[in-house]
Amino acid sequence: MPQGMREMVVDSVRVHMLSTQHVVILREADRERYLPIWIGSWEAQAIAMKLQGVEAERPLTHDLLVSILGELGVRVRRIIVSDLADETYRARIVLSRGEDEYDIDARPSDAIALAVRVSAPIFATDAVLDRAAVMPEADEEERLSVFRDFVNSLDADFGPPPGEGGSGPGSFDVPLDDRPREDRPPGERRPDEGAQG
Secondary structure, three states: OOOOEEEEEEEEEEEEOOOOOEEEEEEEOOOOOEEEEEEOHHHHHHHHHHHOOOOOOOOOHHHHHHHHHHHOOOEEEEEEEEEEEOOEEEEEEEEEEOOEEEEEEEOHHHHHHHHHHHOOOEEEEHHHHHHHOEOOOOOOHHHHHHHHHHHHOEEOOOOOOOOOOOOOOOOOOOOOOOOOHHHOOOOOOOHHHOOEO
16 A cells, blocks of 8 residues: 555445535545545546446447457556645556556546546545544544434435436435534534535
């Protein structure tokens, strides 16, 4: 594992009714620490379809990218959620071809959609996790319940794949934490205040 980074896995992809925003939740591979990244609906659907084993009739953008990289003999080595600035996550895709290695700037949503298609490892830097990760603590049941309520307020149902009709994402209403930001513990955000990816 690269120094200063933690391996992550995709825990889930969800949509929140009140904010109508999508979120991919990464979980640290060897402990219960979560990194929610707010993403666009198309990217959320691209990630969710692959995780659910759903194949599109025609290649989606990320599928096309995988085909192009394969034809050119390029391998996706890893993706890294590398930075969080101005409430926006940044990522890097590390590619290799022969002895050469390339480090490409990307949105985390696109990088994750690519990683799940090629089974590439996903990492997050310690700096990003220290700033934005949520870790339930056994002795703080209230913090755990806030996180549980947040996750439960999200719905993973994305409806049928593109081209098969349907009404789109399904979800349900949940109340938001209406405490003023200054009354909440440091780093705690309401679902509609999450950092964007």
